[in-house]
Amino acid sequence: MPLHNVAICRIFQDIADLLEVEEANPFRIRAYRVAARVLGEYGRELADLVRQGAPLPKLPGIGEDLGAKIVEIASTGHCRLLERLRGEVPPAVASLQEIPGLGPKRVHTLYHELAITSPADLERALDDGVVGALPGFGPRLEARLREALAWHRARPSQG
Structure with a gap:
């Protein structure tokens, strides 16, 4: 099965998200996000070039290290x-990003400030009223997170 640029793009996005949860260097995070965007917009399948043994083209924001990862x-x-990175971050923490309204920064805050590692932990913390006290969280976000958790529980299993 051929690997498409969109798959490589997704891997780079996942790396950036996990680096952000770990509070890695913001420039490193940004490099992966830029590379993901560039790959998503590039018109030729890079895996085809690799299979043919051709060198990767010069792409903006993609240097030697990211090229080697491609x-x-x-x-x-x-x-x-x-x-x-997946081995360093508990899998449940990464799964929190599947909840609408929770990106890597908010997941990082929930994980490091309240030790939330799952949707069930988040629900308990919302019920306990501790989420709204976090910087960047408040009553409106709490309400949206409750709705998102209800949606997350109701959606069909993806496995």
């Missing part, structure tokens, strides 16, 4: 960095 992903379908 080759790794295109060649193997995997990225060692992403696998390492």
Whole structure:
């Protein structure tokens, strides 16, 4: 099954999200986000070039390190960095980003400030009234998170 740029783009987005949850260097996070955007907009499939043994084209924001990751992903379908990051961040924490309204920054805050690692933990924290006291959270966001949790529970299982 051929690997498309969109798959490589998704891997870079996942890396950026996990780096953000870990509070990594913001410039590193941004580099992965920029690379994901560039790959998403690029018109030629990079995996095809890798299979043909052709060098990657010069792409804005993609240097030697990110280029090597593109080759790794295109060649193997995997990225060692992403696998390492997934091992460092509890899987439930990463799954919190599936809840509408929770991006990497908010997940980071919930995880580090309240030790929330799952939707059930989030629901308990909302019931206890501690989420709204966090910086960047408040009553309106609490209400939206309750709605998002209800949607998250009601959606069909994806597995």
